[in-house]
Amino acid sequence: RTLPHPVVVLAAARVAEDFSARFDCTGRAYRYRILNRPSRPGLEARRAWHVKRRLDAEAMHEAAQMLLGQHDFSAFRAASCQAKSALRTLDRLDVARIGDAIEISVAARSFLHHQVRHMVGTLAEIGAGRRPVSWARSLLEGRDRTKAGQTAPPDGLTFVAARYEPDPGFDMDAQPARYMEGMFKALVGVRIEVAEWTAKRKQSQNRPMADRLA
Helix, strand or coil: CCCCCCCCCCCCCCCCCCCCCCEEEEEEEEEEEEEEECCCCCCCCCCCCEECCCCCHHHHHHHHCCCEEEECCCHCCCCCCCCCCCEEEEEEEEEEEEEEEEEEEEEEEECCCCCHHHHHHHHHHHHCCCCCCHHHHHHHHHHHHHHCCCCHHHHHHEEEEECCCCCCCCCCCHHHHHHHHHHHHHHCCCCCCCCHHHHHHHHHHHHCHHHHHH
């Protein structure tokens, strides 16, 4: 049976009775994907934000670096946010173009409600050339959500990883374990060795089609 939003459990661990998956988390990583081309998405429908106008990923990345560190992120906070404080520490916010896509990698201990999508919407304005690179920092210092960019649609947002200290010791197969660890460390800027299964997959893709079908 096909579910509308399937969830697959890869691992489980015994934890203390007072353990909270939300409040005991010491690090979160997200990825936001923008499909940046005139033609509409096919297989990526509902998995990326489709932006037809050409975006300047380098300008977006430069602006993003001005948001790193501990700040009051009220300018990127949803009106419905229930957090007691808008003070957050942004560890990473990288923007890179990969073909027709722009991928935004972000990591922090915690985020405000819709903070990532608000930052993406603001960076998209800069990428489109409608605002200068310095605009992101000006918004941050102004702390006025009404002056920031639009809330980027949820389609392109993916929760990549959560970090706990100490590690609960999830009983996972070796390959998924290396994959999840690698995804998070890559987002927080730690260079890691590419997982074996990823390397093998790339090698297979680089082989001639005739060889792959043999």
